[in-house]
Amino acid sequence: MPDIDLPPAVPPTGNAREVFGVFLRLGLTAFGGPIAHLGYFREVFVQRRGWLDEARFAQLLAVCQFLPGPASSQLGFAIGLLRAGWRGALAAFAGFTLPSALLMLAFALLAPQLGQGIGAVAVHGLKLVAVVVVAHGLLGMLRALAPDLPRRLLALGAALLVGLTGNAWLQLVAIALGGVLGPWVCRRASAPALARVTVAYGRGVVVGCLAVFVGLLAVAVLWPAMPTPTVVGVAAAFYRAGALVFGGGHVVLPLLQQSVVAPGWVSPDGFLAGYGAAQAVPGPMFTLAAYLGAVIPLGLLPVVGALVALLAVFLPGFLLLAAMLPLWGGLVRHPRAASAMAGINAAVVGLLGAAFIDPVWTSGVRAPVDLGIAAVGFALLAWRRWPAWTVVPWCVGAAMGAATLGLAA
Numbered sequence: 407m408p409d410i411d412l413p414p415a416v417p418p419t420g421n422a423r424e425v426f427g428v429f430l431r432l433g434l435t436a437f438g439g440p441i442a443h444l445g446y447f448r449e450v451f452v453q454r455r456g457w458l459d460e461a462r463f464a465q466l467l468a469v470c471q472f473l474p475g476p477a478s479s480q481l482g483f484a485i486g487l488l489r490a491g492w493r494g495a496l497a498a499f500a501g502f503t504l505p506s507a508l509l510m511l512a513f514a515l516l517a518p519q520l521g522q523g524i525g526a527v528a529v530h531g532l533k534l535v536a537v538v539v540v541a542h543g544l545l546g547m548l549r550a551l552a553p554d555l556p557r558r559l560l561a562l563g564a565a566l567l568v569g570l571t572g573n574a575w576l577q578l579v580a581i582a583l584g585g586v587l588g589p590w591v592c593r594r595a596s597a598p599a600l601a602r603v604t605v606a607y608g609r610g611v612v613v614g615c616l617a618v619f620v621g622l623l624a625v626a627v628l629w630p631a632m633p634t635p636t637v638v639g640v641a642a643a644f645y646r647a648g649a650l651v652f653g654g655g656h657v658v659l660p661l662l663q664q665s666v667v668a669p670g671w672v673s674p675d676g677f678l679a680g681y682g683a684a685q686a687v688p689g690p691m692f693t694l695a696a697y698l699g700a701v702i703p704l705g706l707l708p709v710v711g712a713l714v715a716l717l718a719v720f721l722p723g724f725l726l727l728a729a730m731l732p733l734w735g736g737l738v739r740h741p742r743a744a745s746a747m748a749g750i751n752a753a754v755v756g757l758l759g760a761a762f763i764d765p766v767w768t769s770g771v772r773a774p775v776d777l778g779i780a781a782v783g784f785a786l787l788a789w790r791r792w793p794a795w796t797v798v799p800w801c802v803g804a805a806m807g808a809a810t811l812g813l814a815a
Contacts (some may be wrong), residue, residue, distance in 0.1 A: 422493035428455070429501030432482075433689045436502075439793075440691065443478035447485065459488055470732050472747060474652045475723020476692045477502065484731065491606065495580050499720065506689030507696040511712050513683045514700035517676065527696070527809045529625045530676070531779075531802030532682025533770035538783035539685050540659060540762050540796050544584075545788070547755050556591045557752040560584060564756025566662070569763060577664060578627070580753045581650060588749020589742045605731050615729035619722055624647050631669040635702050640711065641718040644695055649722035652747075652754045658692060658719075658762030660768070669701045675764045686798040695719040775813040778802040 416420035428450065436446045444467065451457045458466070466488075470480040479502060486498025519525060552558045564580040622645055629642035643665035651658045659681060666672040672680075680697040687693070699715025771777055783801050786792045 408561055420489040420494060422490050422497040425490050425494040426497035426501040428503065429482060429486070429498045431501075433502040433505040436688045439685075440476070440478040441559045443690070444481065446719065447478070447481055451485055457485065462488075465734070467551060468582050470727065471592060473723065473726050473730060473733075474650060475648060475650065475726060476658075476690050476720065479690045479692065479720060480648050480723050484727060487605070487728070487731075488693045495724075499724070502689055503693060503716070503720070505718055506684075506687040506693040507712070509687045510680070510684060510693050511700050513680065514708060514712070514718065515621035517679065517701060522719055524806065525561065527806050529679040530770075530772075532781050532798070533675070533678040533766075534776060534783065534801040534805060535682035535685050535798050536678045536766050536781045537770040537776075538787060539682075540758070540766050541780070541784055542736065542787045544755070544758050545640075547751075547758065551748075551751040552755045557748065557755075560587060560752040560757035561759065564753040565760040566756075568757055569760035577661060577757055578650065580757060581652065581750055584718075584749040584751070584753025585746045586749070587753075588746040590745075590789045592745040592752065594747035607732075612729050612732055615725045619649070619729065623722065631665070633670055635639040635669075635671045635704055637704060637706075637710075637714055637759060640699060640702055640704065641714050644699070644715045644718035648692070648719035649726075651723070652750050657754045657758055658694070659766070660757045662694070663761055666698050666702065672698055674769050676701055678769050682798070682801075686795050688795075692716075692719055702724040773808075776805075779808070780786060 432443075432446055433451065436443050448463060452460060452463050466481055467477075470477045470484065473480065478781045480500065482498045482502045483495045487495035490497065517529075548558070548561070552561045553570050564584065567580050624648040626642040626649070629639060631643065632639055644662075647658055647661035647665050650661055663677060667674055667677050677698070680694055680701070683697065684691055684694040693716065695715040695718070696712040698713035700712050701714070702715070704711045771780060779801055782804070783797045786797055786800065
């Protein structure tokens with residue numbers, strides 16, 4: 407194991423209340439998805455408040471983008487950790503996540519009343535939002551993570567492996583194969599900039615976080631997906647998804663779809679409606695888990711299911727981040743690290759491509775007018791560069807207009 411820096415380079419100088427207040431404001435206003443969140447963080451914590459300099463911000467960002475998990479939430483967790491210790495890390499997570507989680511929980515409680523009439527049309531509009539946002543995210547990831555022919559072939563292979571079989575376990579196989587084939591297929595991938603991040607804890611915490619991460623992942627992978635959901639089964643499904651999300655927030659879509667739709671816990675229409683609604687709220691996209699946990703029929707209060715799913719999907723990324731922060735410098739020195747990660751990233755592009763075809767496209771586009779609505783929404787994102795949340799009123803409003811004119815399927 408590489409050497410761990412025991413004393414922090416810059417001791418924590420803030421408190422958890424301060425961290426919570428700043429991140430709560432971000433959680434209420436940070437629209438636009440993970441990439442936009444990183445811009446907000448840089449403006450607030452580097453330029454405006456001076457909690458970090460550019461170099462340390464870049465180091466933290468490199469670690470979070472290299473690891474699986476929700477990069478923007480992990481970055482917030484790391485900033486809170488350096489600013490005010492473990493309490494600061496938890497305060498950052500709570501403040502940034504709470505607003506969107508509560509909004510997604512409220513949507514889950516209202517969802518049963520939206521099954522017919524104008525409510526059903528609005529839900530269909532949210533499915534078209536999912537078509538637009540996933541298509542835009544897929545194109546961006548294809549350009550960034552599979553820019554050459556070898557990586558695009560790897561992505562295509564992953565998409566075919568999952569799409570033609572429909573087997574949830576093959577998603578894990580596709581990701582593993584991406585890492586194994588990466589050193590041969592992605593030799594030209596550039597290594598991340600060498601960075602050292604110093605923290606206020608040592609080897610015992612690192613080993614403990616890694617042990618918990620691996621142990622819970624083993625349980626989550628081996629736990630069977632039963633038709634009747636249980637609290638442990640739901641926690642395992644969401645932990646497994648959160649531990650394998652390489653490449654950005656959109657990649658959680660196929661993993662969660664296989665985890666909650668395939669066993670019959672959530673309907674495909676309900677799943678896509680929640681994903682569309684997640685585009686309209688600020689904060690991390692992973693709060694889709696709050697909606698899904700609330701609508702899964704556990705026989706408990708919806709807030710209990712929402713809390714279980716939410717904590718389970720975020721926990722693996724935070725455990726791995728805490729373990730890797732002190733080890734980052736040694737990890738990126740490994741000659742095969744960059745190419746292995748490039749192969750994994752190419753594979754997850756393929757997973758997202760398979761999910762875009764089924765269920766996103768097959769459930770959302772039911773008539774020619776749906777294709778037109780989605781095309782305009784895509785143009786707003788790709789060429790007009792509107793933020794993702796602004797596509798929600800367009801798709802929902804256009805779907806209602808089409809239904810009024812009798813053009814919808």
